[in-house]
Amino acid sequence: xxxxxxxxxxxxxxKPGISFKDITPLLxxxxxxxxxxxxxxxxxxxxLPTHVLGLESRxxxxxxxxxxxxxxxxxxxxxxxxxPLPVFQESYGLEYGTDALEIHRDAFKAGDRVLIxxxxxxxxxxxxxxxRLVESAGAQPLxxxxxxxxxxxxxRAKLPGLPIFSVLRY
Ligand code: AMP
Numbered sequence: 660x661x662x663x664x665x666x667x668x669x670x671x672x673x674k675p676g677i678s679f680k681d682i683t684p685l686l687x688x689x690x691x692x693x694x695x696x697x698x699x700x701x702x703x704x705x706x707l708p709t710h711v712l713g714l715e716s717r718x719x720x721x722x723x724x725x726x727x728x729x730x731x732x733x734x735x736x737x738x739x740x741x742x743p744l745p746v747f748q749e750s751y752g753l754e755y756g757t758d759a760l761e762i763h764r765d766a767f768k769a770g771d772r773v774l775i776x777x778x779x780x781x782x783x784x785x786x787x788x789x790x791r792l793v794e795s796a797g798a799q800p801l802x803x804x805x806x807x808x809x810x811x812x813x814x815r816a817k818l819p820g821l822p823i824f825s826v827l828r829y
Contacts, residue, residue, distance in 0.1 A: 662698070663827055665691045666807065680779055680807050680829070686720065695826060696724045699804050702824040703774055704729060706801050710767065712736055714760065714777040714789055721806055722776035731774070734767065736760040736789050747795040751784035760788050767798035775800060779807045780825065783814025790821060 665685035672679040685691050699721065710732045713722025719735060726733040739748065739759050746761040767773065775789045786803050793800040800821060808814070808825035815823055 660691060660694050662691060662695055665695075666827065680809075682717065682778055682806065685806075692724070695806055696721065696728055698826045699725055699776070699806065699824070700728055703802050703804055706774075706822075707772060708774045708801050709772045710734055710774070710798070712762070712773050712775045712789060712793060714775070714785055715741075717778035718776050721778055721804075725774070725776055725804065734762060734773075736762050736792060747792055749788040749791045749795070751788040753784070760785070760792060762792050762796065764796070767793065767796040769797040771796075771798035772801050773798050775803045777803075777805055779809065780805045780814040780823070781809050781812050783812070783817030786814065787817045790818065 665688060667681040667684055669679040669681050685695055708731055711722045711726040712734045713719045714736045715738050723733050739761055742761055742763055745764045747764055748759050748761045750757045750759040773793045775786060777786060780786060790800045802822040802824060805825040807827045810828050
């Protein structure tokens with residue numbers, strides 16, 4: 660199946676110069692979405708993960724599907740102010756300013772083996788913050804699993820030593 664044909668490239672969204680990868684055509688096709696999740700699971704199933712950490716917000720879509728398929732617990736990494744109890748927070752740089760992700764302090768326990776999941780790897784700042792969150796909680800970041808990797812933005816350079824798997828590369 661040609662999964663690339665289910666990704667729409669939208670020029671100049673959300674700002675000039677960005678080619679936005681719109682995954683809604685993939686999500687709307689049951690077979691294509693299931694195939695994408697199967698492809699994401701393949702390289703990581705032998706790593707014996709215990710949990711998926713999904714990054715707000717499209718990482719929730721792929722991450723929860725992957726967690727169900729692999730029989731793993733799911734933890735949401737949320738934007739600030741959304742979680743009701745004490746959190747770990749990690750900030751990351753954006754083109755203008757900063758943003759942050761949070762998890763509940765009791766989301767993981769020592770020894771948990773965590774797959775970090777998002778839809779797109781761009782500059783890598785979001786995923787690097789997610790990795791630090793897992794480490795703050797005393798758990799082990801096993802790998803980063805993505806549907807799409809934008810190779811020209813070199814996000815991997817911000818994630819030394821972490822295995823990274825993507826289904827489609829641009
Ligand atoms: P980064 O921190 O630069 O790796 O950005 C990754 C986050 O931004 C992911 O959660 C993506 O959903 C989103 N993102 C960045 N660039 C794009 C793009 N060209 N198309 C779709 N989503 C993007």
